[in-house]
Amino acid sequence: MSLKLVFLGRLADAAGAAEREVTTVPSIAALIAGLEPELSTALAGPRVKIAVNGKIVGDRAVFTLRDGDEVAFLPPVSGG
């Protein structure tokens, strides 16, 4: 089973696509660590918010992922 990842804004460029599927892992840390290093670095910063199934994750360190979850990576919004 898998997770659906969604990359918003400039993170879509870093990921090479707006969406991708990955094998399910239990934690957000494991998910980020399993991606290619440059993308992993881009996603790990505190300015990137994470939403799972449309809800912002408060404490990503304790959040448990489940099969079929949609995980969205949200960089700072553009303003201006």
Added chain:
Amino acid sequence: MTADVRLLAGPFDAAAEIDRFVAANSDAGGVASFIGRVRPGGGVEALELSHYEPLTLAGMQALADEVENRWQVTGLAMVHRTGVMLPGEAIVLVAATAHHRREAIESVDFAMDHLKGDSWFWKREKRAGEWHWIEPRERDFSDLARWQQ
């Protein structure tokens, strides 16, 4: 009061939207509105706004609720484009009706600051054939901070 909150994927006629909004809220003494457009000139060929469906519209609706909690508005409209827009095209329309002008003007100002600085939109602009992402500016943060006093 039911706020008219919409995300649109294609061009819209902002002036016609205001006419419709005013007609639908004919009991109010004050109407304020703001239209944001893609700035003509300056070498920008196009602007693209992306959004995240599960968060963006819900966030705009929460913003409308906050406006209603803070001001005595009798009507509120927030219409926002997504997708690729050309110079001169409308990006956003916010309009409010109220019995007194300050309520109408301030609620539109508040909604615009939060749509620009605190809503789930990502923008990039095309200059000389190349797309460039737009980063948050210090001004966006100071615009938001005005409302936290």
